[in-house]
Amino acid sequence: MTKSPLALAICTAVLATAAMAQTDKPVLNVLTYDSFTSEWGPGPLVEKTFEAQCGCDLVFSAVGDGAELLARLQLEGKNSTASVVLGLDSNLITLAAATGLFTPHGQNTANDLPVPFADPLFLPYDWGWFAVVYDKTKLPNAPDSFEALAASDLKIVIQDPRSSTPGLGLLLWVKAAYGDRAPEIWSALADNILTVTPGWTEAYGMFTAGEADMVLSYTTSPAYHLIAEGDDSKAAAAFTEGHYLQVEVAGKLSNAPQPELADQFLMFVGSDAFQSIIPTTNWMYPAHHLAAGLPKGFQQMITPKKSLLMTPDEAATARKPALDEWLTALSR
Amino acid sequence: MLQLDRVQARFDDFTLAADWQVPKGARVAVIGPSGAGKSTLLSLIGGFLMPDQGRVLWQGRDLTREDPGARPMTTLFQDQNLFPHLTIAQNLGLGISPSLRLTAADYDRIEAALAHTGLAGFGTRKPAQLSGGQQSRAALARALLRDKPILLLDEPFAALGPALKREMLGLVTLLADETGATVLMVTHDPAEARTFAPLTCLVEGGIAHAPQATAALLDNPPPALADYLG
């Protein structure tokens, strides 16, 4: 009894490898993050659509999230079998570029982001505004700024900037909006922060369990509840100081085993076929206006009056001091 | 012949030396003050302890490096002679085959050994269901089945009453007569030594002395033994 599962597992592993080796079609490996490839993410549909047009086998390998993606890439270095990396956070692309592992994508850099964004190495494929999400039925009058939030006795769950990309986004949001006043804002927010979680999942789970009044997420988060669950109770609070952007980008590796397929895939990423998959699977805005417009439900989402985004270099420079300010303010 | 050839063993707080031999079929009482090393002597012969020097030989064969189970002897300990989780029959079966691969003939032998020691019908019970005397009998029955030429008794009957103890010694004598086994028996009781063992080995002062005639030794004890006998 104790031996057979091991044998079975080894057989499975061997068979899987063998099956992989038998396909004659070229294989395009794309390194991305976990929720992209999950059964409920864009992955399955993207794979099906792209394989129908490329005559290739598109294989995703996934790691935890956008930050881990970069770490993984550095671990693999030039040994990576991936040709494309998809899902890096724009705040991290200076670090990513510094690895020297990327080559210019060569695609048209035009896009419909709310702020100008053009980078020779990294191609944005979707984006979203960070926002504080709350429950309308429990909280009729949501705060309209960090200062209003700090003045209230509402409790919010945020993510740790040391371990998650939304956490990093919030850090830069406060910095971009308040500059030198950021430490003061964090100090004022300290008693509103119920707790800090390692990742988005724990924070959002605590919010939906009713533990916190608000959670740091995206302006598009309520769209999931509205479209997939028919639940319109969740809303994002519009902040007058503006909302920071998360831009997710794809890049081509200079050691790509399949450079032509990589180009073809990046071209596909910018196409309407790919872009129209994004809203209801990744719950983010596509980087290009869709021919058919956004899915029903997205129109009800708030549109911030002001969009904030540091350039990749600014973000890279600001991260460390902003983190120290955050730690100092919240450790007191 | 069982020979202890210049055996020397050193432990944390005492040493034990022995250099003597007894003929095959001998019956030897091992007597001496508490803590002098009686059990240690049996452990050295049984292979549970290693001497620092010297050899243990049986019929000229050097046993010193052999595992306890490979030596031509059976030891009955003060306690833990039976595995509590196995039945009496299984406990006996271990004496025939340590891997408990038993044939029908083996089971017949087990039954016979049980009957021989007055335990007929007890095979399916567990040790906890037996009285102290019955447990000793079961251990003896296994010794019978193992049929080894040397039997080492490390006070296995110490917990039994005088009558029961006499009865067990009678049984040991009977079995030893039948099999011609060489027996070494630790005892505190000079009377026991006199009735059971023609030879007695005195252990005291770090030495297991060469066995002498029991009667002579006990009638005319050296000072250390005299003190012990009181």
Add this chain to the structure above:
Amino acid sequence: MADRALSLTAAGLAVGIGLLLLAPLAALGLGLQGFSLAPAELAALRFTLWQAVLSAGLSVALAIPVARALARRRFRGRDLLISTLGAPFILPVIVAVLGLLAVFGRAGWVNQTLTGLGLSPVSIYGLQGVVLAHVFFNMPLAVRMILHGWQAIPAERFRLAASLGFSPADTMRHIERPMLRAVLPGVALVIFVICLTSFAVALTLGGGPKATTVELAIYQALRFDFDLAGAARLALVQFALCTAAYAVATRLALPTGFGAGQGRAGGPPAPKGWPLRLDVLVIIFAAMFLALPILAVVLDGLPGMLDLPPQVWQAAARSLIIALASTAISLGVALTLALAAARGRNWPGFAASLPLAASSLVLGTGLFLILQPYFRPASLALPVTMAINAALSLPFAFRILAPEARSLFDDYNRLTSSLGITGFARLRFVVLPRLSRPLGFAAGLVAALSMGDLGVIALFAGEGEATLPLLVQRLMGAYRIQTAASAALLLVSLSFALFWGFDQWGRRHASA
């Protein structure tokens, strides 16, 4: 001969464990120059130590009365309660945290009751929350291990005590305290070291960056700073702490030397009067403390159980295979090391305890670094996960087996070797039957831990290899909170079924 073979195998395994744990560390630490800790890291170290000491101390202190009550009372549902004691320990972290919050959180049952009574609510966030969660996870484990200690005292000793007219205090002093002296240091060590590497629980319930642990600093170094040498440096600190804790625990633990009984039934005396009332109170309180958060998890997950998507079942099957294989490996190694340790050696225990101090993130990253030039990571997902799960659960299996392997050796080695019972026969007729109770418990624990552990599969898994915990994570990541709750309940149920099944098997076969 047989002893030498055992020692050699055990030594080989110990070296293997050392390599498995230290090679990844070395791979990361290649660029390490100099050794100093930044002020923030020192603060993290202080917090880590402090919460681990508190958690271990409190878990053990609370576990003693519970274990004693369970050892001396017989009541309906006692067996079920003892089995259920394993449950908190095997809950996936995020599930357990949400369960705890449902009870003790801001909007939890406790605070609802308090405010309903007009009292002011209590906050779980802070050091108290971290310790509460760690006690919730680890106190039941401590109860089980201490209970084993109580059950290992031969009934004859208690009979002797009764015949000598011992009062409960005398019994405590002469019989129970020596047992506790032998058992508690090991129990406290295990819990202390588990809490040392805590990270998600500490951060989430600690309420913010004040509650930063060394493990979080490792996480940050690996993920954002890509400071491999820095991560290795912090991992070394963890190793050093574990080694020091191990040395202290070994120094403190004294063997009991109770010797063997005849395997007769019977436990400690069960005095009536106020001790009885106290025991009842202790058992009810412990059962509530452990059961309520689990009840919350069940209530949360139940609604969606029937329409779980097929991927969940596939992942569940994969997780089961991994869990069973990990269990086989872990128990084989643990038993070999425990039998070697029973012969009075210290190194097998040390080798078996090493994985406690290992950061699974460092382990996974280092292995990845070592293996990926030669293998496709996804093709290694299952074997690597099995090996890591087995290694990480080894300390628990060893801790459970070691004391009983020790008494088995002390009590029956002479008899076993005088009869020449060696090799397979020894395993089959002596070791397995005598150790079936701890083996069943250890197997249950390892299987359940391997079911629930995210471990390193996240680092290696490709598209198709998701395990159930990973899938729960993915579901939550895709906003499928309800489905995730149901999948988590499935995970908990399967883990518990494995745990319960093995544990029952062990207890059924623990013939007198």
